[in-house]
Amino acid sequence: MPIELSYSPEVTALIERTREFVHGEILPVEDRHGGDIAAAGGDTLRVRMQRAAKQAGVFAPHAPVEYGGLGLNMSDRAPVFEAAGYSLFGPTALNIAAPDEGNVHLLAHIASPEQQARYLAPLAAGDIRSAFAMTEPAPGAGSDPSALRTRAARSGGEWRIDGQKWFITGADGAGFFIVMARTSGEPGSRGGATMFLVPADTPGVRVGRHIGTLDRAMIGGHCEVEFTDVTVPDSAVLGEVDRGFDYAQVRLGPARMTHVMRWLGAACRAHDVAVDLVAHREGFGQRLGDLGMIQKMVADNEIDIAATRALLVRACWELDEGLRASDSTSIAKTFAAEAIFRIVDRSVQMAGARGVCEDLPLARLSREVRPFRIYDGPSEVHRWAIAKRRVGAAKRADAESSGRK
Amino acid sequence: MPIELSYSPEVTALIERTREFVHGEILPVEDRHGGDIAAAGGDTLRVRMQRAAKQAGVFAPHAPVEYGGLGLNMSDRAPVFEAAGYSLFGPTALNIAAPDEGNVHLLAHIASPEQQARYLAPLAAGDIRSAFAMTEPAPGAGSDPSALRTRAARSGGEWRIDGQKWFITGADGAGFFIVMARTSGEPGSRGGATMFLVPADTPGVRVGRHIGTLDRAMIGGHCEVEFTDVTVPDSAVLGEVDRGFDYAQVRLGPARMTHVMRWLGAACRAHDVAVDLVAHREGFGQRLGDLGMIQKMVADNEIDIAATRALLVRACWELDEGLRASDSTSIAKTFAAEAIFRIVDRSVQMAGARGVCEDLPLARLSREVRPFRIYDGPSEVHRWAIAKRRVGAAKRADAESSGRK
């Protein structure tokens, strides 16, 4: 993997340290517990792994230096996060798992100094976890954020938040929530939304059931959360009132890419496990790995891995340049989610019956990666957005050239 | 689904009864227990469901009439088994789940009258379960049966069987095993194999651990089974000595097709659940089901369902005509396994986040159908066999026409 050739010596060393740490200390834990992080100890395990990561010098590579992180930009995060994602537990160990990682990014960009001291500092240090409360049960905000129904109303210098959230990752055990609530307009019209910082112990916050899903490598579940008459002061507003949809974009573009980085690591592990198996198994009088149909799968995996990495390089470069990167992150996310799914699926297939057994990590990886084609915007929504921009540009180009005549 | 138009009135009525039975009595049980048949009661549940199936007049449609079945040929089984497979528990309720269904078929064709009385009668009636012990841990028999290592040696009018089996579906709780053992030749050369009927309580038979897999809708697990100095009389030989590989083909062709029928039913359920959801949900100002990218998935599912059914019709017709049907069953199995996977995968995607949640059956169906691209011969092995025959024919055609000149 010569992609590191272009990284600075410091980053190259960090990538190497991360690999060693993950292979040596984290993968064995994951495999021992079949990838079930809750069964493996949940937050107790998290604290222990994060301590080890600090000792290994690989903790919080994304967090601002002033909060104890390594301050990497997006381009440098890519290979480090990929190395961490090689184990399903790796991102938690490095404190770069969703949703905390995206929340750190958001707070670093939008929060006031007081908010940073109170929320970002302990979050970056791994002292607490957090959750991002945007998604709602149908017919509320989902792929279409304009459907947002949770409301926040201001009266007497305070805000009162009411609404139901759904699929809130990490909610159970989170220290605080970033809550997206409508502060103007009506569901269906875009209107204005505001983000609020809400400590988990605020009266009226109720974390409900864990929604069982195909993926299980997150701490704190995907939960239902109710906010009933939750009252917070003005200082709980993150950034400015009515700019929540903009801030969500600030969070989403990079968060999509870090998702890709982590899942790409998981896909690489599946590929490595499968290649190792076919390189040593025999069947039909040959090494399996020398059979043409297996070679096709190996090569297709290599192509998908290379293309995912290449698209990441492009999108991260744009983000680091300060560009909006709407197209490049949508393209990278859509391609990657599907490529990662294909990589793991081919790896399962290469391994035959062992591929669907829990004795190898392949079966669980196939469960874990499937939702990524839906999370962070289903492929269909990204394709729709990409096409709308492209076709819209063609319509305008024509209108302009007509106008000129 | 006008395919029934070509079935006799009796079969048409049976299809309808099966649908009503499965929708009314079985699906609710499956959904209540999240598709986990062991958690739902295992054999206790099985007995209860089979009693209900008998009362509903839909029990054992495949079994010979003299053993209490309905005696359907392959062509007529197709729609009935599909209707049963609509619920993951349906095949168990009708006593047509793997491996019992295939074993009934095998015993009906190969077993002696005494063997039929002792094994087929209670199996067809649902009084006992059975297992088919062929697959072995690497480097033994798997996709390549010639690697068979379990041996049976004859001495003093008895056979002594020794070997390790792996991935033996339904082993835990089975009343007897059909054991495939090498009786001539060496692993790697084809040589000769023989099938033995071995009661589960025979000394030396040890059922080991359940191998955890993506699929969980079978009773009795996929197990490791050891045969150590297992001694059986000549009367335990099924059919003739050294003809085991031939008999395996007798079992495999039809068993592949009944697998397709059942899984096609499961795929149809996934499709129905997803279509029902998109027909009633709104997003982006429209019914989801009226959005073009969703319409594409709906139509692709319809096409895959229709093509799978059409290939089944063809292969079953050949089998009923007494043909070997090597190509048509390999083609139908390969296409179907991949089509069924695609159908369920698209259904998950159409449902968005709900598609990966356990609140709907889609997530579990996506787990359950994945292994079918590997079980009963991975797609790659079937493709290899199909191509070998076709290219071989082209080589021979040329040799012949050269010979003629």
Add this chain to the structure above:
Amino acid sequence: MPIELSYSPEVTALIERTREFVHGEILPVEDRHGGDIAAAGGDTLRVRMQRAAKQAGVFAPHAPVEYGGLGLNMSDRAPVFEAAGYSLFGPTALNIAAPDEGNVHLLAHIASPEQQARYLAPLAAGDIRSAFAMTEPAPGAGSDPSALRTRAARSGGEWRIDGQKWFITGADGAGFFIVMARTSGEPGSRGGATMFLVPADTPGVRVGRHIGTLDRAMIGGHCEVEFTDVTVPDSAVLGEVDRGFDYAQVRLGPARMTHVMRWLGAACRAHDVAVDLVAHREGFGQRLGDLGMIQKMVADNEIDIAATRALLVRACWELDEGLRASDSTSIAKTFAAEAIFRIVDRSVQMAGARGVCEDLPLARLSREVRPFRIYDGPSEVHRWAIAKRRVGAAKRADAESSGRK
């Protein structure tokens, strides 16, 4: 290809005769002229080939017996047309090429005895050719027939037809046109259309340029045709006034299927040529046909061929039963057009550089089959129709069950 096993001895013999005729007398002509039927002689060649087909007893298998045909139903046409389509010139030789074949079908069902005597008799006999003038240049009738702009107005016992048509296959040299013209309503609304029988020498009929396309195996081109003040009597109305859209369906369902049959034959030829090549060529120290990646392509072709045939069997059966067969013909057409494209594309790939050369028929077959994914309704329009029916049924099912409560 044991599919014939289910055909009557007469049909089986006809299939065999057709194969021999096409291989022995037609393929050599096609290959000598690189598949360019115009360059090979156009109508002169057609007349000569049709005379040979009559002598071989394979002429006009689809036409009514009273008009000199063999009167086959749709199910029996399938293997015969496929055998004819094995050569690009075969359908012309048998007088079953588009659009004449579909026009024979239409006239046999809708035309009056006088119209049959005047138009169907010579058409079925190959004495004249015909064209079906429906498609119009944008924004007129195309995939969306309701956009029809050509108008026919009645006055004084006569009809005056005005409009522009586009992509009218076989127009140059046709003896008559079946013209679709609007007789009520406005473009965009469905309204009513009527079909008119218009001799080619009627004043005001002008056949314009041949539109160059990827496919070139048709006689008479895909042409622009103008109808200016074309006046015809009442007796030129085919069937009833304002029922043209219905009659188009009568023509289209079967015409789609006969298209599939013919192109499937072409795809089979591509496959045979490629398999023959890889069965005899060596590379990398092996027969190419024994390499896994080639085997995969061979097997995928076999699967696509079998699935196309199986879907044809289904759709033809429905049509022969007198069913509307909207879904089954849309499904078969969409699957087949894409499968046929894949088969030819894989055949090209298997043959390597020779696959893109004119020395073999593969390159021209790849050109010829591409448009079929667009002709007779693009895949997208068929998918839209399939999904609309399915999702519509789900909406209604819910509405009904709500109504019942």
Add this chain to the structure above:
Amino acid sequence: MPIELSYSPEVTALIERTREFVHGEILPVEDRHGGDIAAAGGDTLRVRMQRAAKQAGVFAPHAPVEYGGLGLNMSDRAPVFEAAGYSLFGPTALNIAAPDEGNVHLLAHIASPEQQARYLAPLAAGDIRSAFAMTEPAPGAGSDPSALRTRAARSGGEWRIDGQKWFITGADGAGFFIVMARTSGEPGSRGGATMFLVPADTPGVRVGRHIGTLDRAMIGGHCEVEFTDVTVPDSAVLGEVDRGFDYAQVRLGPARMTHVMRWLGAACRAHDVAVDLVAHREGFGQRLGDLGMIQKMVADNEIDIAATRALLVRACWELDEGLRASDSTSIAKTFAAEAIFRIVDRSVQMAGARGVCEDLPLARLSREVRPFRIYDGPSEVHRWAIAKRRVGAAKRADAESSGRK
């Protein structure tokens, strides 16, 4: 297309100039002649276009500065060649068409000063054309170069070359040939090959027929060429004796990438034409470009374009770093050839019947790009090479770790 953001101002300006030149001066010529460069004037047209390119300051961007070129490295060539490839005639106009472009590259790296003066100087200036004579008719050198059969024997200070070549692009009218001939070993064993510079008028050189192919945008055809008793002096040896296979790699890696750049430009044109069409056409009561299934095709094209560009960036960077880049060029070539094919195919489909007509450039682009999945190594050969390296590494890793124990 913000990819230019990372290019130097000089290169950015060159890209822009190239676009303007190609749109303003070359595309109209291509479209007027339906993309048939021979019909449009062949070498006469070439000379005229190259003069215009010189005036526009966009000529020979790849050639060394000392030979009148712009001296771009691979990374900078990518966007410039893509802009040139937007027209099928663009590469010829800029003197960067195959095979001359690759031959310039090869001569710049391997040729002696005398050879450069005699061959490279006029080639870079567009005064002559050249051909690369490696491929042979079966069973000679093709995808598997070790099958090389053309021989060169040395006697009396001279070399005598004998052999048949096939598919030699640009042979008709070439000023000289670079001939690959076996100088040691036997066909099937790798042995040694040597490259010779052979003026076209050398006795014994005979250019035979043009092989008709799907693509027609090259000058000088794909020809059969015979070398019979062709005698050349020692000074005709390019580089060193027996190092021809190594030099072929020097040429092939970059040549693959420049092929990708050019064809990517062609694919972008197809996409632009199709998007422009669907952005302005209506059907089914909507802009076609707002229909979901069309949006899917638009987005998939955008994704394929972005991924191809991203993989090019990666491979060019490696080549500019002096790396061998076997994997990255094989991956980029394989992905790109298939992506470019898909892009053009979807563009055809979006345009409907117009997509297969010669009125738009889509039909001819679909013909032109198809062979690229075969030329420069079929996808299967690249996949085989990628997998062999990857599986080989896994075998070695295991052997090493075993060795260490």
